[in-house]
Amino acid sequence: MPSYTLYYFNHRGRAEVCRMLFAAAGIQYNDRRIDFSEWNGFRNKMPGSMVPVLEIDGRMQIPQSMAIARYLAREFGYHGKNNIDMARIDYISDSFFDIMDDYMRMYHDRDGRMMWDRMSDMRQRYTDLDGRMSNMGCDMSSDMRPDMWSDMRSDMRSDMRSDMRTEMQTGMQSGMQPGMRSDFTSGLSSDMGPGSYSGSYSDSFNEGVMYERRRRFMETCRRVLPFMERTLEMYHNGNQYFMGDQMTMCDMMCYAALESPLHENPSLLSNYPKLRSLRDRVAAHAKISTYFKRRNFSDF
Known part of the structure; x- marks a missing residue:
């Protein structure tokens, strides 16, 4: 049996489906969780300077989460068991990866780096953004009509221009320094110290950027979730697994990809009962449920 080391940060993220595969198979491995303070020392050792990476027998390294998951x-x-089955498992897994990837990208800075240490704060900012959209009559649900996005975009631009004018006038009246920008226009004030949001952090989370990232994520959900619900129903009316009576990688991918979005929005699958039940079946798997009880807690 080969020896395995899986390198990733101390989060679920893009590595969790790989950890679930190890758990389901009952295979021992080194779950190497990299602390942020260690990353600079690891960066040049990882193919493409990225994680997750699977190392086999201390020699072979495989990057890219889905390549690792397929290998495992x-x-x-x-x-x-055959090429047709593998193709079905792959397109289902990749469809859920689209959701996970767009969700994770909501928390990238402008240089494409995950802002792990900022994600809890940014989740609250997205929740606040959802509330403002809801007040405008737009529900951030996976069933929102596509035409509502164009209306929302127009309304938000108008509101943002109005608020920016008001804040600029308020700042001038209160003696705001020229180098300062408001929370609404820049994400957070640009004069904050090094330990706070600064540089690419604030630029990455102005209202417009957050809105566009949120919009893309929800559009992906509206495209993928009904398609996956119908795909699941093709076998045993959707009452078992995507491939019938045997759990495969794509069932685990369904669970892993939706875990953080559901934590943020528990009603995300309210119109997809088959997918909800599937996730319950995956979580009830004896070895996976044991892993869930023992795994490191992480918000993301």
């Missing part, structure tokens, strides 16, 4: 699924018997 084939090794552990959680992939298809």
Whole structure:
């Protein structure tokens, strides 16, 4: 049996489906969780300067989360038995990856780096943004009509211009320094110290950027979730797994990809009962449920 080391940060993120595959198969591995303070020392050792990375026998390194997941699924018997089955598992897994990737990108800075240490704060900012959209008559749900986005965009631009004018006038009246920008226009004030949001952090989370990232994520949900609900119903009316009576990688991907979005919005699957039940079945798997009880707690 090869020795495995999985490198990732101390979060679920893009590595969690790989950890679930190890758990389901009952295979021992080194779950190497990199602290942020260590990352500069690891960066040049990782292919493409990215994680997750799977290291096999201390020699072979495989980057890219889905490449790792497919490799493990084939090794552990959680992939298809023929090319057609494998293609089905792959497109289902990739569809859920689209959701996870767009969700994670809501928390990237402008240089494409995950803002792990800022994510809890930014989640609250997205929640506040949802509230403002709701007050405008727009529900941030996966069933929102596509035409509502154009209306929302127009309304938000108008509101943002109005608020920016008001804040600029208020700042001038109160003696605001020229180098300062308001929370609304820049994400957070640009004069904050090094330990606070600054540089790419504030620029990455102005209202317009957050809105566009949120919009893209919800559009992906509206495209993928009904498609996956119908796909699941193709076998046993959707009452077992995507491939019938056997759990495979794509079922685990359904669970992993939606875990953080559901934590943020518990009603995300309210119109997709088959997917909700599938996630319950995956979580009830004996070895996976044991892993869930023991794993490190993480918001993301």
